[in-house]
Amino acid sequence: MTELFFHNTLKRAKEAFTPIDDQHIRIYACGPTVYDRIHVGNARPVVLFDVLVRVLRHHFPKVTYVRNITDVDDKINARAAEEGVSIRQLTEETTKAFHVDCAALGAMPPDIEPRATDHIDAMITMITALITKGHAYEAEGHVLFQVDSMADYGQLSRRSLDELIAGARVEVTPFKKAPADFVLWKPSDDNQPGWESPWGRGRPGWHIECSAMSAAYLGEEFDIHAGGLDLIFPHHENEIAQSRCAHGTSMMARYWMHNGYVTVDGEKMSKSLGNFTRVADVLAKYPGEAMRYALMTAHYRAPLDFSMAGVAEAKSALDTLYRASANAEGDGKVDDGMLSALGDDLNTPNALARLHELARQANKGDAKAAANLKASAQMMGLLLSESSAWFQGDAADDDAAINDAIAARNEAKARKDYGEADRIRDELTAQGIALEDGPDGTIWRRI
């Protein structure tokens, strides 16, 4: 079978993908903290790892894709208080909105979407194991992971303990044995969400949920763990520490894949900088598929500079593909060139280039190429609509009027009354309707 290659952050190199069990691929991606609607930066991993999972499903008989929902977090508490709604209402509504955005982006739901609050017991069990094995300690109602209890801590982010301390940006808290130690469990006051535990009423630290939930659904060791570049440290580093120390394993995930940032004028798009655009705001202007395409135009590890103009350009490129695929006949075959591009560390720009090559063949009258184009694009989660729906939108009330106008124009053309024909066409153009005269008659589209 085709060999797949992925860049592994653990090795900082591209490696051949060798599954732990080639009958069942297991992959985990970090999902959103549900306190606000996602922005374009959050959408990038959603779309790219969706492509990754589609590629894996194409090559392997079974894939289990887990993406969590973080529904316990101090940002959530703060936002709920700010808006005067309950935490549960905020997290549930935000989760629903997240699903709406994902669907618009053409991202298939993960197989399992666990919520942190449903797995508190598993986290407590794991923390208990870490204490028992001498990797964690309790202090003033907190439980902390003792970083120097792990000999090879820091492998993923390539950071040594000395560097961390030298960095001096780690939180210095009196009850920590060492500054780099991080929280597994912290106490909650009466106004904060909390659960009973051996250490009193409290709530989990940020990193432990992914360790507990990935183990619950994928096992102690699994194939791929994915997320944004900014999660390498501390989040993923600490997940590895917790998981390996609790389970006594030599690895957590075999491959670690990280997507690059979405930038705005060269700067990272982020909540704190305030330079973000919500996915919903893009969807108000452009189809979700154009947003999806735009996110696939850059390699997933490279920075992607976002602009509305970029989405507009993606829309134009999609128009080309939709036109070319319109005359598809029969069942198409997923293109090998596209598959090998995707199998080469998820090279979506090259895969899209291959789609455009198929489109050119299709436009020269190759119906087979058109069918292959459609099948290939759909494997990537593109060209999912009918071509007519893409160009004309859902059937609207004015469709009949447009068709009447086209008929009137064609009559005028038959009379060689081009003045009248052009007048009708100009009128439609003014309404945002473009006409194209082809061998099979006149077709129209919205512009």
Add this chain to the structure above:
RNA sequence: GGCCCAGUGGCAGAGUGGUUAUGCAGCGGCCUGCAAAGCCGUGUACAUCGGUUCGAUUCCGGUCUGGGCCUCCA
């Protein structure tokens, strides 16, 4: 300060030690009543300075510029 990434034609963005990326936009042609769409053609592109090499945009080193992580972050 430590660690890390990037710099490609008007724009976006792949890739390669010597030969076409691809898309969007532009220009010329074909087609069309005219358009549109499509097809064909069209751009002395690889930050900079050295080194290795028969040959470097591609490898190595320095410089400059931009960005990121080290604190919540996709």
